[in-house]
Amino acid sequence: xxxxxxxxxxxxxxxxxxxxxxxxxxxxxxxxxxxxxxxxxxxxxxxxxxxxxxxxxxxxxxxxxxxxxxxxxxxxxxxxxxxxxxxxxxxxxxxxxxxxxxxxxxxxxxxxxxxxxxxxxxxxxxxxxxxxxxxxxxxxxxxxxxxxxxxxxxxxxxxxxxxxxxxxxxxxxxxxxxxxxxxxxxxxxxxxxxxxxxxxxxxxxxxxxxxxxxxxxxxxxxxxxxxxxxxxxxxxxxxxxxxxxxxxxxxxxxxxxxxxxxxxxxxxxxxxxxxxxxxxxxxxxxxxxxxxxxxxxxxxxxxxxxxxxxxxxxxxxxxxxxxxxxxxxxxxxxxxxxxxxxxxxxxxxxxxxxxxxxxxxxxxxxxxxxxxxxxxxxxxxxxxxxxxxxxxxxxxxxxxxxxxxx
Numbered sequence: 001x002x003x004x005x006x007x008x009x010x011x012x013x014x015x016x017x018x019x020x021x022x023x024x025x026x027x028x029x030x031x032x033x034x035x036x037x038x039x040x041x042x043x044x045x046x047x048x049x050x051x052x053x054x055x056x057x058x059x060x061x062x063x064x065x066x067x068x069x070x071x072x073x074x075x076x077x078x079x080x081x082x083x084x085x086x087x088x089x090x091x092x093x094x095x096x097x098x099x100x101x102x103x104x105x106x107x108x109x110x111x112x113x114x115x116x117x118x119x120x121x122x123x124x125x126x127x128x129x130x131x132x133x134x135x136x137x138x139x140x141x142x143x144x145x146x147x148x149x150x151x152x153x154x155x156x157x158x159x160x161x162x163x164x165x166x167x168x169x170x171x172x173x174x175x176x177x178x179x180x181x182x183x184x185x186x187x188x189x190x191x192x193x194x195x196x197x198x199x200x201x202x203x204x205x206x207x208x209x210x211x212x213x214x215x216x217x218x219x220x221x222x223x224x225x226x227x228x229x230x231x232x233x234x235x236x237x238x239x240x241x242x243x244x245x246x247x248x249x250x251x252x253x254x255x256x257x258x259x260x261x262x263x264x265x266x267x268x269x270x271x272x273x274x275x276x277x278x279x280x281x282x283x284x285x286x287x288x289x290x291x292x293x294x295x296x297x298x299x300x301x302x303x304x305x306x307x308x309x310x311x312x313x314x315x316x317x318x319x320x321x322x323x324x325x326x327x328x329x330x331x332x333x334x335x336x337x338x339x340x341x342x343x344x345x346x347x348x349x350x351x352x353x354x355x356x357x358x359x360x361x362x363x364x365x366x367x368x369x370x371x372x373x374x375x376x377x378x379x380x381x382x383x384x385x386x387x388x389x390x391x392x393x394x395x396x397x398x399x400x401x402x403x404x405x406x
Contacts, residue, residue, distance in 0.1 A: 042066040043336040047270045051262035053253040053290075058261055059277035063269050067338045070329065073115060073268050074339075075347050077107040077326045080131040082355040083140050084299075087130065087147055091303045095363065096147045099174075100161050101128040105298040108325035109232055110135045112271025113200060120197040121279065122170060122190070124183045126204055126232075127162040128297075129172025136169035140358045150365040156401070157368050167404055177203055177210035180229065184216040187227035187288070198282045199227040200275075206237020208251050217255045217288070224287035228278045229258075231290070232265070234297045239310045252292035265295030266323045296323065376401045 042064050050058045084102040091100050103110070110131035113123065125132050130143050138154045146153030147161055154164050162174040170186065173179035183201020190197035203213065208231050220227050231251040235242055242249050252260030261277075264270040271293060278289050296319045300307030307316070333339040374386040374395035385394035 038337060039067065039339065040337050043338055045269055045332065045336075047273060048264045048267065050270075050274065051252065053260035054256075055259045055261065059270075059273040063273045065269055065333075065338065069115070070333045070338050071343075071347070073111055074326070074329055074333065074344060075351065076111045076114075076135065077268070077329065078348050078351045079140065079355070080107045080110065080134055081326060082351050083134060083143060084130060086144060086355050086359050088299065088303065090144070090148060090359070090362075096161075096303075097149075098160060099127065100147065100303040101301065102299045102303070103128050103131045103297065105319065105324070106232065106234060106265065106295045107131060108268040108271055108329075109202075109265050109293055109295055112265075112268040113275050115268070115272040116275025116279065117198075117200065118279065119168070120190075120195055121200065122168045122183075122186045122197060123200045123202070124170040124179045124186060125172055125202040126176070126179060126207065127172045127174050128204070128232075129162070129164055132169060132202075133164040133166060133172070137166035138164060140355060141361060144358055145362045145365055148362050149367055150362055151368050152362065152365045156372070158373070165404060170405060177207035177213055179203065180207075180210070180213045181216045181219075183229070184220045184225060184227055187220065187225035187282075188223065190226050191223070196283055197226065198279050199225075200230060200278075201227060202230045202232050204237060205231055205233040205235065205242050205251060206240070206245065208233075208237075208254070209246065214255075217258055217290070220288040221255075221257055224285060226282040226285075227288045228282060229288060229290045231292045232295060233292050234295050236297070236301070236310065238301045239305060241310065250292070252290050255290055258288050258290050260290040260292065263291055263293045265293035266325045266328065268325055268329055371395065372400075375399070379403050379406065 044062050044064050046062045047060070049061060052058045081104055084104045087096065087100060088102060090096045114135040117123070123132060123136060133143055133154070134140065141152055142154035143164065146155060146157060146159060146164060149157040149160070151157060153159070154166070162172050165171045170182065173182070180201050180203050183199050186201070187199035190199060207213065213229070217229065219225070233242070233251055237245050248254065252262045254260070261274060263274045274291065278291070281289060298316055298320065330344050333344065334341050375398045377386055377397060381397045381399070386397045387393065388395055
């Protein structure tokens with residue numbers, strides 16, 4: 001993806017020099033004048049051509065990235081990467097138990113989609129959900145504390161890795177592919193209410209063979225629902241490559257009556273522009289779309305999977321060196337003079353320090369009292385006490401938390 005430094009839109013690139021005294025860094029209250037003298041405010045980048053199915057036109061082949069957007073995207077991707085690294089370490093320390101599915105390497109998907117959606121749009125995804133949970137409004141503390149089962153977790157330690165929710169984010173879901181018909185249901189709700197929203201329902205390449213996904217395609221097209229079915233294709237469904245698991249390895253052409261697009265999921269600008277295109281298309285009443293966002297995960301399927309028995313270490317290292325979404329954005333911003341290398345390095349160091357502090361806080365926070373396990377089971381409890389492990393044990397039910405997305 002090349003930066004076009006000559007012209008943007010209908011004129012030359014705007015430079016920041018004249019407005020430097022008025023601008024402040026979005027990562028602090030002090031003016032970032034150190035970085036302003038030789039920097040530009042925006043640049044246009046070419047995007048690798050999208051592959052289209054049943055569409056004459058797709059997302060644009062170039063897009064403008066502003067300095068402010070680039071810095072925010074960079075900070076978000078670095079934060080997700082550091083958060084997932086912290087989760088991996090906590091799992092190795094046995095402070096996280098059970099399942100833990102990390103999205104390191106796939107940061108451009110969650111950050112790019114968030115960069116393109118509006119407040120009215122909804123997102124639902126699979127259990128590899130920590131990045132989306134953070135991007136949709138849960139703090140790093142809320143994620144890491146939830147993973148470690150602490151009361152400062154986003155659902156007070158009750159949900160763990162697979163059940164995190166935020167406004168307009170309907171969670172990671174533990175049953176393979178089960179979130180896809182729910183995503184179609186969210187789209188039906190958008191259409192029923194007439195709020196103009198679009199639903200984004202994500203699933204992996206391993207789940208792409210699920211029958212309920214094709215049933216969702218059918219229902220969505222019958223009613224022309226505003227939903228984007230997104231196959232987040234990292235190449236491996238659990239420990240099986242798509243070459244061995246999929247008779248058709250073209251996930252965006254799986255349906256002969258729904259248009260599809262293949263997106264470079266290692267390029268955050270490509271993902272963002274595809275998201276904006278989907279909102280314009282689905283939100284105008286044209287019905288659903290199917291996306292295949294090609295990405296890559298550095299860790300195994302879950303923390304119990306070393307991730308090297310079905311692929312080589314050399315393959316992983318090559319992806320890190322040549323396709324990493326964070327490194328690529330950094331190189332583009334520096335080469336186009338949207339940012340200085342030292343400026344981005346400071347973001348990395350500040351983020352590392354912040355996440356390290358959150359890890360200490362999560363470790364020191366308390367676990368939920370046993371009696372509170374039976375609180376907030378129902379939004380409106382109609383049945384009195386909650387039955388325990390055996391019928392003759394009952395427990396008091398209390399409503400202590402405010403529900404979201406109802």
